[in-house]
Amino acid sequence: MAEARQQSRTVNWDEEIELLARALPPDLARALHERIHPSELLEIVLDLGREPEARVPGREVLLADHPVSASDLEHVANNVGQFGDDNRAGIERTLHRVSAIRNRSGRIVGLTMRVGRAVTGTGEISRDIVISGQSILLLGRPGIGKTTMLRECARLLADELRKRVVIVDTSNEIGGDGDIPHPGIGRARRMQVKTPLLQHAVMIEAVENHMPEVIVIDEIGTELEAAAARTIAERGVQLIATAHGQTLENLLVNPTLNDLLGGIQSVTLSDEEARRRGTQKS
Template identity: 65%
Template sequence: MAVQPESISPSLELRQLLDIFPLPIRQALIRLHDLESIIEVVLDLGRLPEARFSEDFVYLSNESVTKEDLEHVIGRLGAFGKDNRAGIEMTLHRISAMRNRTGTIVGLTCRVGRAVYGTIDLILDVVRSGKSICLLGRPGVGKTTMLREIARVLSEDRRRVVIVDTSNEIAGDGDIPHPGIGHARRMQVAEPALQHAVMIEAVENHMPQVVVIDEIGTEAEAMAARTIAERGVQLIGTAHGQSLENLLMNPTLSDLVGGISAVTLSDEEARRRGTRKTVLERKAPPTFDVLIEIQERDRLAIHANVAEVVDALLRGYMPQPEVRQRNASGAVEVVQTAEVQPAARDGHAALERELWEEEREEGERERPKMIFPYGVSRNKIERAIQNLRVGAAIARKWDDADVVITLKSLERKETSRLREIASENVPIYSIKTNTTAQIQNCLKDLFNLGSIDSEEIALREAEEAIYQVLLNAQTVELSPQTSYIRRMQHQLAEKYRLQSRSTGAEPNRRVQIFRGEGLTSSVPN
């Protein structure tokens, strides 16, 4: 028999949470006129107890929380797991502990859990389509509540639903799951690190048609999710991130939407696309068919075909998702229709086009001039080639080379190798010192570039470094420059939301460009 929403009393569950608190705090909570909208109660040792709401909080007492208060609450809970979470049996409430350095609990966050019905009417057609769905959104926006309701609805549609419940947030604490999940079955996880193993166990042992999982956050869990989806099981899950782009740029979780790899195109394909030969492309089919960004509780954006959306993002477009919301009368309305490739976007794909504008206009040139380095750094020649953007490459053997670059000191010695090269009429260019600046001057003569401003070369070098950082997420170090040019390189990194720093002592002080946790670059001298 299907579980009816009215058979569960929110007020009853809230009273079960109130019962764990000491009498003064419980009475203060009961006196709140908006108790039904409370989100959590916070008890920190030595501070005033708080009741928190979505946009505000109130103090519950003029007396600070004591150790006895904390012990009173802890004694009425189940055991805390390795994730420092506990619950109240047969309820959805979650109590999280804060510990000091010795492991003693010094703070509690008592989050109110509610089974809210009707939350998935916005996406009911998507849920019943049988496609795997990933939910994204900021903390507290309602992802877990929506997962619980999806499990209930699909189980009452007579689908075999198994929930992998790591912290007992979906189906509540205790061995008997909360009625809010309907007929779905729940597998508990002994500790968070084992979540991926339980995900695989659910598929191998219990023959589900649907697997529901909250908070996919590690590479192992992402691989387990792919395994589940590839076995033809509908996967409904949440992941860390607020948008598809967040997920795509997350190296740990990008596999959920297909992942990113660098691909070298043929000359013909690069010319057809109008891009450089090395581009970013989706690595594999996405684990999830549909991705839903929960913007607000009554408003969400739906990417109905993740594969197409990711391909569009990597080619420099900002796909327009379908946006649905619940209006004042409670009806569902579509306020924006989906469009995969409406307009170019900012980001690494747009940067790719901007950095190589000239190359795209001219198309692929003839075979690059092959340069054989004799006694000269191969890496410095490659950097000079990138800085000047000339059609050249490194030859592995001198007899494959169009040109040889060597040092004047070696040329004076007239080694047998250089005599052999000269006898074959291969041009030999000599430089005084093995530096990027000297090699660049040599290449300017070789390609008849004339005078190129050192500032322009330095900025070109920074642009190429930015592309490499976006492509490989590795730190790139630039050539030494003056403080004025370094400042411009810092500003260029900031433009593309990368971080940078200056390192070394003058005159060899130089800029390093890298990805960081912040969104902007520091601009030191």
Template identity: 65%
Template sequence: MTVRAQSSEVSDNLQLDCGTLPTKEHQDTVDKTQRISNCQQITDDLPKLLDILPAEIRSLLEQHAERDSLIEVIMDLGRFPEVRFRDRAEYLSDQPVTIEQINHCVERVGSFSGDNRAGIEGTLHRISAIRNRPGEIIGLTCRVGRAVFGTIGMIRDLVETGKSILMLGRPGVGKTTALREIARVLADELDKRVVIIDTSNEIAGDGDIPHPAIGRARRMQVASPEHQHQVMIEAVENHMPEVIVIDEIGTE
């Protein structure tokens, strides 16, 4: 397990005339953002994702200088293996991916659900499959799952109001990461009864034991995406939640 503190610089977009100082309100915002960034901790369990990869691909990644900022590993049959980072992508090798390498990965992850997603037990990583017409897996997207503690600092005041929150955004911007931390804060710090409807096991990870990143929140798994609404109703009727956290709500 890798735990690291991440600190990011805060850019000052305020246009100032020569000799003009930032306003107190602006400086307070900058200070708050810096405090939030400095207290964030990231847990990614990256070695467990590397363990499912074929040896030749795993060894290249283990030596990669930017391994800790890895987002995805792409393996498509007959194409070069590709790694993606936040701002760029690159080929990892000049040897095309073989069906044996894909099968090597498939054998080491959980079963694929109706949405062609699987996971690695005890982690937040997501493995998504591409199939051919007969249904055989010929491509994999291995996405790094990270628990970021402290990531909701900027919207914590909204979370504490008890009102409903809808999060919208393109894939990969951190919606699920924020949902996970919201669930933990509500359950552990605000003492709410929280139930997570985990449609793709992305919020609390694969396996029957939820990832520690959700704290005391409870997790209900969904057998297939089309049953999501039924599990939501079951949560309300059977488990008396004060808060329900749902991912992939656009499924139905």
């Protein structure tokens, strides 16, 4: 254990990961440097009254043997960006996401500090589809890397193909926090969204006002957003988006999002056709 701590001290921490560490109270920041290799860090979890922990692939590492206090949470909240209506904040010009858990009176009682990384080259696996001009929907469970892939697709289209790319960035997770986007999105432009409830309106605004060839959007989750996505695609603009789900079947049975696949229509079969198919008439 002592050897692992010594190795961690000698590792050169990436500047963006270091900015995340600096948002922590000093004792937790020291423990993070001593116990965690920066390339393995996935997220830091701080819950009021529980020991703070850092999560790395396959395990959790305690950062202290004393519980998190209200002052610890306040320290972090004061050292990151402003929390939005979706209880998410960031650190300026980084891709990290800080999400808050609040009690019934609105006070923060928990924080999840998720590490964001721009990984160049992740879009190569889908390069042929991306450059074809077809709209793309990326499905997967949370934390699997959809946003990382989305960011790389935006950079690929904007930098290498010189297309007009506009990112609708509701939680500042694609382009990072602050008014100047993270260099990970290349020359793509980024539109921020005041509140998640307005995401669908900003999607349409992007098409009408900024003449994009490509619209990039993360986490389509409401019926209005699905309808806006379909409208964008019908206007001849390439759409690259993500949604939560494992398979297309998951999306088809989701009444809110199945419009992304064209929707489901009910039909009535004749008695003979229903018997032939072995199904009900409608």
